Amino acid sequence: MNNIDNRDAVREIQQYLRTVSSSNSSVRRVEVDGIFGPETQQAVRDFQRAFGLPQTGRVDTDTWNELYAQYLRVLAETAAAVQITAFQDPRQVLRIGDRDERVIFLQIMLNALANRFAGLGAVGSSGVYDQKTSDAVKNLQSAAGLDQNGETDKMTWDFLASLYNTGLPQWSENRNAVQ
DSSP: TTOOOOOOOOHHHHHHHHHHTTTOOOOOOOOOOOOOOOHHHHHOOOOOOHTTTTOOSSOOHHHHHHHHHHHHHHHHHHHHOOOOOOOSTOOBBOTTTTTHHHHHHHHHHHHHHOOOHHSSSOOOOOSOOHHHHHHHHHHHHHHTTOOOOOOOOHHHHHHHHHHHHOOOBBOOOTSSSOO
């Protein structure tokens, strides 16, 4: 594929090379311009050298297959982790007496946040939505400006998950509000 006429195909090759170069410093970073010029040809040679292929500077079938495989590998390694959806039905609510894995996830997040924010107390990880869990949820709901009923609905869960994921917003000095 040296001196390829199809600019879209060249752009695709260049994008794959550029992506692979982000995780492999021995592959030259190339501009995605649709021109199979000397820079792209050298980047192909770099790639071929790095992956044990004949260093022709041409994109043959073996080079293409390895380039595509490495491109997919880098995408998989750098993609965001798949997130857990605790509430398949947004009308679901966790409350005192519930026992399931969502309660364990809730308790794990509350415990982690209790280490960062004095307004929350540790609740344990029993998997049982008990009074201690409900009280911690009430404190969280107060900080979020939500109805303080001690039950975990989707809005409460989303606030908790956001706080857990980012650590922000910060718990305020009076520990009753979130900035």
